[in-house]
Amino acid sequence: MRTTWGDTELARIYPNGVLPSACPSRVVLDHVTSKWGVLVLVSLADGPQRWSDVRRRAEGISEKMLAQTLRTLQQDGFVHREAQPTVPPRVDYSLTPLGEELAARLLPLVEWVAEHADEVVGNR
Amino acid sequence: MRTTWGDTELARIYPNGVLPSACPSRVVLDHVTSKWGVLVLVSLADGPQRWSDVRRRAEGISEKMLAQTLRTLQQDGFVHREAQPTVPPRVDYSLTPLGEELAARLLPLVEWVAEHADEVVGNR
DNA sequence: CAGAATCCATGAGGATACTG
DNA sequence: CAGTATCCTCATGGATTCTG
Secondary structure (H helix, E strand, O other): OOOOOHHHOOHHHHHOOOOOOOOOOHHHHHHHHHOHHHHHHHHOOOOOOHHHEEEEEOOOHHHHHHHHHHHHEEEEEEEEEEEEEOOOOOOOEEOHHHHHHHHHHHHHHHHHHHHHHHHHHHOO | OOHHHHOOHHHOOOOOOOOOOOOOHHHHHHHHHHOOHHHHHHHHOOOOOEEEHHHHHHHOOOOHHHHHHHHHHOOOOOOEEEEEOOOEOOOOOOEOOHHHHHHHHHHHHHHHHHHHHHHHOOOO
């Protein structure tokens, strides 16, 4: 009774429709869709930014969570970190090519949610 | 120094680049990108399914989390619930038109992650 | 079969203070 | 400026039991 996956790659990757818990994509998905992961990625999708810029744009994030999120995304290869050895220090963050690819799939989602949020909250 | 948002709706919705914490989209985004929200939505994107089907497909989810996630997504208007008054009971879940729109933006993301997960894990 | 109810553990995440 | 370090809280979420 396949209706919508039919023409997607998902049907090929998960032939029986089961989204396996052991799959490495679970980990990546958790990073990407984490509370702050989405916002940091979307923010950086607007171009290279300094620490304080990201902090300001992902409104509400704590320093701890910003550091942690950036580190995770950097380890995953989505974010590039470039530190100037100056005083005071200056550090720029940007998306890697891999991160850009990811953001390209993330932006439409965030955009759609932003456009329909009121409608959705109204449902409750 | 806008580079990537430039041609998106995001630039219009958030002109100064700040993703506001008070925005209702934050709530919806949290539901959608919650640990299990993504998997349940993606699973249902394959067509109407019974409780036990969703449970099996979103591998690893507990009954509690399945119930909670389905209820939240239903309140948001993404998921439709249809219960047969039979014994034993039979309940079918499906995406609403709104849910289908959302899923259309979610599937490419999940698909991309599924395809590149190994590559990403390799970065670490 | 499809949940509800209860208890409980963990860790995500916040607040604050400090530093090269 | 760009973080670390520490402490602490609360909510997410797991395991288990019960039921119409």
